[in-house]
Amino acid sequence: xxxxxxxxxxxxxxxxxxxxxxxxxxxxxxxxxxxxxxxxxxxxxxxxxxxxxxxxxxxxxxxxxxxxxxxxxxxxxxxxxxxxxxxxxxxxxxxxxxxxxxxxxxxxxxxxxxxxxxxxxxxxxxxxxxxxxxxxxxxxxxxxxxxxxxxxxxxxxxxxxxxxxxxxxxxxxxxxxxxxxxxxxxxxxxxxxxxxxxxxxxxxxxxxxxxxxxxxxxxxxxxxxxxxxxxxxxxxxxxxxxxxxxxxxxxxxxxxxxxxxxxxxxxxxxxxxxxxxxxxxxxxxxxxxxxxxxxxxxxxxxxxxxxxxxxxxxx
Amino acid sequence: xxxxxxxxxxxxxxxxxxxxxxxxxxxxxxxxxxxxxxxxxxxxxxxxxxxxxxxxxxxxxxxxxxxxxxxxxxxxxxxxxxxxxxxxxxxxxxxxxxxxxxxxxxxxxxxxxxxxxxxxxxxxxxxxxxxxxxxxxxxxxxxxxxxxxxxxxxxxxxxxxxxxxxxxxxxxxxxxxxxxxxxxxxxxxxxxxxxxxxxxxxxxxxxxxxxxxxxxxxxxxxxxxxxxxxxxxxxxxxxxxxxxxxxxxxxxxxxxxxxxxxxxxxxxxxxxxxxxxxxxxxxxxxxxxxxxxxxxxxxxxxxxxxxxxxxxxxxxxxxxxxx
Numbered sequence: 001x002x003x004x005x006x007x008x009x010x011x012x013x014x015x016x017x018x019x020x021x022x023x024x025x026x027x028x029x030x031x032x033x034x035x036x037x038x039x040x041x042x043x044x045x046x047x048x049x050x051x052x053x054x055x056x057x058x059x060x061x062x063x064x065x066x067x068x069x070x071x072x073x074x075x076x077x078x079x080x081x082x083x084x085x086x087x088x089x090x091x092x093x094x095x096x097x098x099x100x101x102x103x104x105x106x107x108x109x110x111x112x113x114x115x116x117x118x119x120x121x122x123x124x125x126x127x128x129x130x131x132x133x134x135x136x137x138x139x140x141x142x143x144x145x146x147x148x149x150x151x152x153x154x155x156x157x158x159x160x161x162x163x164x165x166x167x168x169x170x171x172x173x174x175x176x177x178x179x180x181x182x183x184x185x186x187x188x189x190x191x192x193x194x195x196x197x198x199x200x201x202x203x204x205x206x207x208x209x210x211x212x213x214x215x216x217x218x219x220x221x222x223x224x225x226x227x228x229x230x231x232x233x234x235x236x237x238x239x240x241x242x243x244x245x246x247x248x249x250x251x252x253x254x255x256x257x258x259x260x261x262x263x264x265x266x267x268x269x270x271x272x273x274x275x276x277x278x279x280x281x282x283x284x285x286x287x288x289x290x291x292x293x294x295x296x297x298x299x300x301x302x303x304x305x306x307x308x309x310x311x312x313x314x315x
Numbered sequence: 316x317x318x319x320x321x322x323x324x325x326x327x328x329x330x331x332x333x334x335x336x337x338x339x340x341x342x343x344x345x346x347x348x349x350x351x352x353x354x355x356x357x358x359x360x361x362x363x364x365x366x367x368x369x370x371x372x373x374x375x376x377x378x379x380x381x382x383x384x385x386x387x388x389x390x391x392x393x394x395x396x397x398x399x400x401x402x403x404x405x406x407x408x409x410x411x412x413x414x415x416x417x418x419x420x421x422x423x424x425x426x427x428x429x430x431x432x433x434x435x436x437x438x439x440x441x442x443x444x445x446x447x448x449x450x451x452x453x454x455x456x457x458x459x460x461x462x463x464x465x466x467x468x469x470x471x472x473x474x475x476x477x478x479x480x481x482x483x484x485x486x487x488x489x490x491x492x493x494x495x496x497x498x499x500x501x502x503x504x505x506x507x508x509x510x511x512x513x514x515x516x517x518x519x520x521x522x523x524x525x526x527x528x529x530x531x532x533x534x535x536x537x538x539x540x541x542x543x544x545x546x547x548x549x550x551x552x553x554x555x556x557x558x559x560x561x562x563x564x565x566x567x568x569x570x571x572x573x574x575x576x577x578x579x580x581x582x583x584x585x586x587x588x589x590x591x592x593x594x595x596x597x598x599x600x601x602x603x604x605x606x607x608x609x610x611x612x613x614x615x616x617x618x619x620x621x622x623x624x625x626x627x628x629x630x631x632x633x634x635x636x637x638x
Contacts, residue, residue, distance in 0.1 A: 153333035156614045158573045160580070161594070168598040168606050169344050245461055249580050252463050253595055268464060280471050287464035295459035 051303020057296025065112040074102045076109040077260040088281055095281040097267065103281065107289050109262035114293060117174065117247040117257075121181040122239035128182075129189025130232045134224045136190065137197035138216070148194075151187040159184050159242070160249060167255045177256045181246050189235040196228045230308040237301035241294040248290045264290045319629055327618055334614045339383055342603040373399055373604070386607070400602040408593065408605070409612065415491060416582070416589035418501075419508050420574040426513025427520055428567060434517075435524025435563070440551060442529060450521065457518030462577060466511040466584035473507070489586055508585045512577050516570050523566045527559040534558075561631065568624050572617035 045052050064071065080100035088095040094103040136147040154162070166180035200206070201224070209219045250256030251265030259266065267286035370376045374385060389395050395405040438450035470486070477485035487504045494501040531537065532555055540550045579591035590609060597605035 149329065149333060152330055153337055156330055156334055156617050157610070158575065158577075158613060158617065160577075161575075161610055161613050164579065164594065164598050165338060165341060165606065165610055168601065168603070169341055241459070245459075248461055249463065252461075253580060253583060255595070255598060265461075268467065280475070283464075283467045283471060287461065287467065290464060291456070291460045294461075295455065298455065298459055 048303040048306065050299050051306070054296045054299025054301075054303060057292055058300050061111050061115060061293055061296065064108050065115045068108050068112055071108055072102070072105045074105040076101065076105045076262040087279070094285050095279070097282050098279075103267075103285050106262040106267060107264070107285060110264045110267065110286065110289060111293070113174070113257055113261060113263040114244045114247060114290075117178055117181065118240050118243040118297070120178050121185060121243040121247075122236050124178075125182040125185025125239055125243075126189045126232060126236040129186045129191075129235065130193050130225065130228065131220075132186065133190035133193030134197045134220050134228060137194045137201055138220055138224060140201075144194075147190070151191055154184065154187040155191070157184065159246060163246060163250060164253075164255060167250065172250075172255050172258055174257055174261070177247055177250055180250070181243050185239050185243075189232070189239075192231050192235055193228050196231045197224055200224055200227045234301070234305045234308055237297070237304045241297035241301060244290070244297065245294050264293075316629070320626065323622060323625055323629075327622060330618055331611075331615065335387065335611060336383075338607045338610050338614075339386055342607055343379060373397070395608045396604045398597075398602055398605045400597070400600045400605065405605055405608050409590065409608070412589050412593055414493065415505075415587060416575065416578055416591060418494065419505055419512070419578060419581075419587070419589065420571060422505060422509035423513040423516060423574055423577075424567065424571050426509050427517040427570070430514065430517035431520035431524055431567075432560075432563070435521045436528060436551070436556070438521070438525045439528035439532065450525070454518040454521040457514050457521075460515065461580075462511050462515045463580040463584045465514060466508060466581055469507050469511055470584070487585070491588060505587075508578075508581045508587060511584070512574065512581050515577070516574065519570065520563060520566050524559065524563050527562045528555060531555045531559045561628075564627070565624050568620050569617075572613075572620040575613045575616060 041052075044055075078101065080096070082100060094107070096102055097106070132147060136144045157165075162184045163177075163180040166183055167176060170176035170179060206219065206223060209223050214223075247256055247263070248265030248268075251263045252269045254269055257263035257266050264286040268283060367376075374382060377385070386396070393406070395409075397404055398408055401408070434450045434453070438447045441447050474484045474486065477483070487507055488500055489504075491504065492500045528551075537550060537555055540554050541547075545554075575590065578589065579594055581587075582589045582591040583595060590612070594606065594609045596602075597609065
């Protein structure tokens with residue numbers, strides 16, 4: 001450590017000595033860890049190599065979704081029967097489907113659908129679960145009991161079965177798919193958040209807040225919710241991959257996103273099997289896109305979980 | 316033990332009743348009417364009197380609560396009602412397809428077990444070596460890959476592979492024959508969907524086996540076993556594995572219930588006429604009677620599986636049944 005401290009000492013009339021000014025030259029070496037952007041990235045690369053790899057895939061997908069119009073000049077919904085089922089080559093990098101639509105373009109636009117559904121479902125589902133879980137832990141008693149029984153019931157349904165039952169009610173389409181996927185997420189997140197919130201409720205500052213006469217809403221939102229952010233974020237990131245996979249499955253069954261919107265699951269449904277022999281590329285690329293996306297989100301989610309939950313780190 | 320069993324069994328009913336309420340009222344929120352769709356589906360004119368007759372036939376003219384109690388009463392009398400689409404009794408439609416789905420589910424579980432347990436053990440024993448990394452990547456890939464896409468790839472691979480080697484493409488048979496009629500035919504048809512779903516389900520179990528075994532290997536008694544000079548093989552097989560497999564058994568049995576869900580998509584890929592396909596068709600045709608009974612069947616299987624796992628645990632660990 002270099003540097004100097006210079007003090008100006010003045011003797012006042014009264015004879016007392018006071019230190020009027022202390023000048024510190026700022027030449028100390030920076031001892032605190034660097035928190036530059038690049039520093040953070042290199043730290044993450046070292047600590048979470050798989051998570052970083054996942055993050056790269058996620059960022060690439062976001063990039064594809066945002067800049068779809070710039071990345072490709074072809075209309076994803078434009079039929080071009082002249083070039084039906086063209087093999088991958090110079091003209092169409094990944095080939096075309098049975099309507100002559102460029103597969104690369106549809107995969108790029110498909111990222112938009114997948115991310116839109118994925119993020120909307122994960123964020124809404126985990127946020128509602130967060131509020132419900134914390135409220136359930138905070139109020140306890142009858143309210144908690146009822147919420148927990150409802151959660152039990154909903155969690156007895158396999159994800160895709162419940163989602164399909166909701167689609168049966170609402171009909172297919174992007175908005176309905178989002179509702180169908182979000183509903184099963186809420187209780188899952190509520191259950192995890194509740195068990196964490198129960199421990200927080202016992203900490204004296206909650207009693208202190210009640211003694212001060214704060215409203216229930218204020219205590220829940222300001223004092224409890226911020227303290228269960230770790231399980232909330234873990235659930236949110238784990239929902240992202242699940243939502244994308246579920247949307248692809250629903251679209252594949254024809255119960256999800258409808259033609260002519262570009263969606264990966266739908267691309268596999270639209271004749272991928274009929275043309276399996278003559279045009280295998282129709283069946284291959286969208287599946288790779290789905291797998292890579294889910295893979296990326298899962299790796300990223302695992303890294304978030306490892307970082308936020310030290311108990312799980314050893315596994 | 317008997318007391319615990321009865322107590323646990325009584326807990327099943329609220330869940331099942333809740334599921335029945337949820338499914339019944341969820342499916343009746345829909346605008347539209349199955350009779351109108353059935354009679355005037357393609358925009359044709361339908362006679363109002365005919366629609367009325369159809370509604371009466373299906374019991375749709377009754378108040379909704381009466382319908383709900385009829386639905387519940389059906390479980391007491393074991394009459395699940397009729398399909399709104401084909402008009403055939405639902406029990407008949409389900410029993411036609413049940414053994415196919417059950418067989419694929421059992422085969423998938425078998426595939427999952429023979430992949431998950433050896434790989435999980437190798438991965439834990441050789442922790443942080445290249446074998447471990449390969450197994451973990453294999454498992455993560457299994458979770459990311461949709462089983463329907465894996466199914467499509469298997470079909471593609473079979474077609475192209477047989478074309479290369481035998482000169483003519485071979486496809487698994489489309490027509491279903493029960494295993495007791497023609498085992499070779501049956502297996503050659505159903506092994507592919509079982510592999511496609513089994514691989515996916517093995518992924519979670521592999522990770523579970525690995526982490527459970529790693530945890531047990533750090534226990535004191537394993538160190539003692541090593542200290543007294545036991546061979547590593549004996550330590551793993553006799554001391555570690557027995558304790559590590561408990562959570563794995565749980566995962567596998569609970570996933571068995573979820574297999575019914577997983578098969579919804581796989582049956583579509585392989586064109587199997589099982590329960591999953593029936594479910595998708597009933598959703599498409601807005602056949603609510605059928606949809607709700609199938610959902611209830613899946614929930615029942617799931618709840619029962621959970622029940623058996625609990626009983627198994629209580630049997631293995633006395634602390635649970637006395638608490």
